[in-house]
Amino acid sequence: MKKSGVLIYLFIFSLFIAACGGTTEKTNTKPNGATEEKENEEQNLIDEAQAIVFGTGGTSGTYYPIGGALKPIFEQSDYIKNVTVAATGASVANIQNIQDGINQFAIVMSDVAYDALNGTGQFVNNKVDLKAFAGMYQNVVQVVATKDSAIQSIDDLKGKKVGVGKVGSGVEQSALKVLEAAGLIYDDLSKVTHTGYADSVQEMKNGNLDAAFFTSGIPNSNITDLMQSVDITFVEIKGEVASKLMEKYPFYKENNIPAGDEVKYSLDNEVKTVGIQNMLVVPSNLKDELVYDLAKHYYEYLGSEGVSVGALKQLNRNDIAKGLIAPIHPGAEMFYKEQGMLE
Structure with a gap:
């Protein structure tokens, strides 16, 4: 009898423990308030990690x-399966690829993004729904001419042989806008070549071009290479040309290349020109959780010792959400607000 009494007691006690355990399970909540349902949703996103194509530019550019x-x-993000870095025709091609679902991430110039968002330029009647992920370094419009060409101003490009960048590239878009501000079109030039940086430099070395547009960070290694064998002049964008340009296209800002900076061509005199911010962009339908996590990894990387590319080293990571032409993706916006970078 004693034995059966003990067994009955143990059976009742085990039922009590199981009941307590069940109650605890139903009310389980993470410290940050996330429910198990939310946790399961996040786990599903991780299980469905996405492969993304990252549109960049030509292999000789930045x-x-x-x-x-x-x-x-x-x-490093659990939401990403792998990243394929694609060499492309740069800004215009990257935005078109985002529109077509080919790229899920890309670097573009703000002027091209402005056209895409407003259905102007090469995107006439073709507005593109894209979002900003983060701002980057400024692309400086650098117009370089051989000294023998006697080109001293943008007006002097009339009747000259000029390299304007690859067809559809952000470089060409800048060239068109700068020429427009000076009252010039392609027909006013004696020759127009749609050459990338490396080919423009080679053509200038060979005497086949008088000048070329380079819209990039400073220094541009191709210009540095040209300076080793050819005497050149940096053609300034200033005065009325610069004023007209910035009035019509608000994404252009004044930018001066300093004199005496060994890293920036070691110029004898300061060069007045304009610059355009580069941006990282994503399609608007990219999942908020994924974009949030990428923004977190990008922000942390910029604050680390592991940054290897010069164009990224010059960034202040607390400024990457400021002054963007495109609306910020909700996932990135949430992260930036948490860091106090946005109100």
């Missing part, structure tokens, strides 16, 4: 190595 540097950073 965009491509930036993509290479950010690839392993973004692949």
